[in-house]
Amino acid sequence: MEVKTESINTALAPRGPVLVKSPAEPQGLARWTGGLSRISAASTWESALEDALDAPTILIVDGLELNRRLLKGILKATNYKILEAARPSEAFAMLESEKIDLVMADLVMSEMSGIEFCGMLKADRRTQLIPILMTTGVQGVENEVAGLESGADEFLIRPLKPSLVRVRVRTMLRNKALIDSLEEAETILFALAQAVEHRDRYTGQHCERLAAYGMGLARALGLSKADQLTLFRGGYLHDIGKISIPDSILFKRGLLTDQEWEVMRQHTVRGEEICRPMKSLAPVLPIIRSHHERWDGTGYPDGLRGEEIPLLARIMQVADIYDALTTARPYKPAFSHDQAISMMQEEAKRGWRDPELVPLFAEIAHPLQTADPTPWRESAEMQESLENMRRHISR
Numbered sequence: 001m002e003v004k005t006e007s008i009n010t011a012l013a014p015r016g017p018v019l020v021k022s023p024a025e026p027q028g029l030a031r032w033t034g035g036l037s038r039i040s041a042a043s044t045w046e047s048a049l050e051d052a053l054d055a056p057t058i059l060i061v062d063g064l065e066l067n068r069r070l071l072k073g074i075l076k077a078t079n080y081k082i083l084e085a086a087r088p089s090e091a092f093a094m095l096e097s098e099k100i101d102l103v104m105a106d107l108v109m110s111e112m113s114g115i116e117f118c119g120m121l122k123a124d125r126r127t128q129l130i131p132i133l134m135t136t137g138v139q140g141v142e143n144e145v146a147g148l149e150s151g152a153d154e155f156l157i158r159p160l161k162p163s164l165v166r167v168r169v170r171t172m173l174r175n176k177a178l179i180d181s182l183e184e185a186e187t188i189l190f191a192l193a194q195a196v197e198h199r200d201r202y203t204g205q206h207c208e209r210l211a212a213y214g215m216g217l218a219r220a221l222g223l224s225k226a227d228q229l230t231l232f233r234g235g236y237l238h239d240i241g242k243i244s245i246p247d248s249i250l251f252k253r254g255l256l257t258d259q260e261w262e263v264m265r266q267h268t269v270r271g272e273e274i275c276r277p278m279k280s281l282a283p284v285l286p287i288i289r290s291h292h293e294r295w296d297g298t299g300y301p302d303g304l305r306g307e308e309i310p311l312l313a314r315i316m317q318v319a320d321i322y323d324a325l326t327t328a329r330p331y332k333p334a335f336s337h338d339q340a341i342s343m344m345q346e347e348a349k350r351g352w353r354d355p356e357l358v359p360l361f362a363e364i365a366h367p368l369q370t371a372d373p374t375p376w377r378e379s380a381e382m383q384e385s386l387e388n389m390r391r392h393i394s395r
């Protein structure tokens with residue numbers, strides 16, 4: 001039986017540029033045979049983020065070379081990139097040219113006070129989200145209060161305790177990574193993606209389920225946490241391009257005309273265009289563009305074939321089809337797991353789906369769909385992360 005999603009129509013759109021494959025793209029799934037044992041491995045949102053990010057950059061602003069050297073010594077064993085500035089003017093120049101994740105500034109400096117420096121960083125939209133750890137040898141709670149009021153996020157008084165400095169730095173960098181991961185525009189996009197799905201009352205929690213299926217399959221394959229995070233985002237964003245499809249087509253009862261299919265297929269390309277300006281979403285773009293390609297090259301928008309189709313897009317496609325089959329839609333009932341898998345295997349035989357991904361998905365999808373709590377919910381941290389994401393979306 002043919003799955004009734006917008007992927008049914010096989011007429012091809014003009015072939016566009018072939019996207020660069022993910023670095024994790026394999027030559028065959030067999031090389032991950034050990035990956036199945038990792039299905040239930042604990043995986044947290046935060047550690048996935050940390051893995052996905054480059055080494056954080058810390059800027060130390062202090063007029064005394066001895067103090068800068070001391071801080072560098074304390075952070076020596078870590079994986080941070082450390083920059084130094086002796087004066088605020090030098091610091092501002094570095095903030096212009098480098099992506100700084102944390103500023104460590106002394107309260108007393110030349111050119112201006114540490115409090116003024118801090119206030120300037122927090123007043124500038126480009127630097128206001130950079131956390132500031134202020135240090136000083138000047139005793140007195142009034143200094144601490146003034147520093148924190150000027151926008152410093154933490155305040156430490158010398159003599160510094162190395163272990164305390166390292167813990168504070170790590171915590172502040174982790175918070176910065178979370179902020180980076182959900183930059184304002186991205187949060188709006190996630191909200192839009194949810195709005196698109198919620199307009200169709202039949203799809204319900206479709207995005208959440210896709211995110212869970214995608215991540216489950218990624219873990220089964222032993223993919224990196226960065227890839228899992230990409231699939232999580234892809235679960236929400238893969239159909240964001242539908243926002244540009246007229247309601248008369250998107251919600252049409254009955255068959256679409258060839259012309260309407262032409263418009264519908266554009267949601268892949270439009271979605272990529274919408275998300276392309278956001279650097280942090282770059283890994284998700286291949287999922288958005290290529291989730292309707294087919295293994296035999298009859299999909300859209302580029303007619304990619306086999307492993308030309310980015311792996312994460314193939315994973316999202318399998319999850320998408322399974323979810324479409326196992327939930328009720330106006331034109332079909334909800335099929336059972338076994339029925340859905342046999343239909344997908346049929347499609348794999350026909351040459352439409354990745355022949356190795358479908359049976360692997362069959363192994364993991366059943367517990368994902370039916371168990372309560374589902375395996376991906378075994379990780380309390382992951383569940384909390386998903387809740388956080390939902391809170392961000394509903395704000």
Ligand SMILES: [Fe+2]
Nearest residue numbers: 238239291292
């Ligand atoms: Fe789609």
